[in-house]
Amino acid sequence: MDMHVIQKHVGPSLQFVPSVGVPAPAGICSLTSLQTLLQMEASAEMIRAMGALVELRTFRISKVQGCHCEDLFKGIGRMIHLTRLGIQADDNQEISHLKAFQAPPLLQKLFLLGALSKESLPNFFTALSKLKNLKFLRLVGSRLNNDAFLYLKGLEHLVKLQLYHAYAGDKLYFPAASFPKLRVLKIRGGPYLDEIE
Known part of the structure; x- marks a missing residue:
């Protein structure tokens, strides 16, 4: 990988922040x-209410x-x-049904906190790869292995990628053509990660 990345940090484990929020009023x-809308606790009622909140810019x-x-x-x-968009899984829960994710066309920043369901990762990252405005991605606790990480490489418009406790493999390999616009890469808390190439 050539030096598109100007910041690379492999550091000690971060402490997980418990999933916190407030119930939806x-x-x-x-409020159409x-x-x-920040840090709302997920509930069946909250999810139903979302159908009317189509003007949201930040959620x-x-x-x-x-x-x-x-x-x-x-x-x-x-x-x-x-x-x-930020989605934080409840403690010890997995973000599942990723096949159902319909990427908002103007999405620029995406934060995902929680393990990602492996079976639908290809569809999920394919949907993200079509977003030309997506510049920032933070994954926390995602438990990606090397095969799953390959799907990330389709996100050609990323400028900043943060992987916190997100990678469970021992080696990260970045081919020269991957992430052509990436400027900042942060990796923390990879317990088995020995090598980045």
Whole structure:
């Protein structure tokens, strides 16, 4: 890999921040012009309310359980103005049903905290690869192996990539043509990672 990356940090483990948030207030679905919604706790009621919040530009949701994911992703797909998205799994939960993820076309920054369901990673990263505005990706606790990491390399427009406790392999290999626009790469907490090439 040539020196597109100007910052590379392989450091000690980070402490996981527990999934925290606040319950959605009653009547939130009536706020149809809302543009920013941060740290809402996932619940069946919250996921249903999302269908009306199509003007959101920034959305961050916490305590997401596997049973929420499919409907959550469908709701996110209706947020066509969304530029920043953060999804934090509930403690010891997996972000599943990634096949249902409908990538908002203007998405610029994506934060995913939690293990990612392996069987649908190809579809998920293929959907992300079509986003020309996606410049920033942070994965925390994703448990990617080398095969799963290969799918990340299709994200050609990334400028900043952060992998925190996200990689479970022992070697990361970056072919010369991968991540052509990447400027910052941060890797922390790879317990088995011995080599980056």
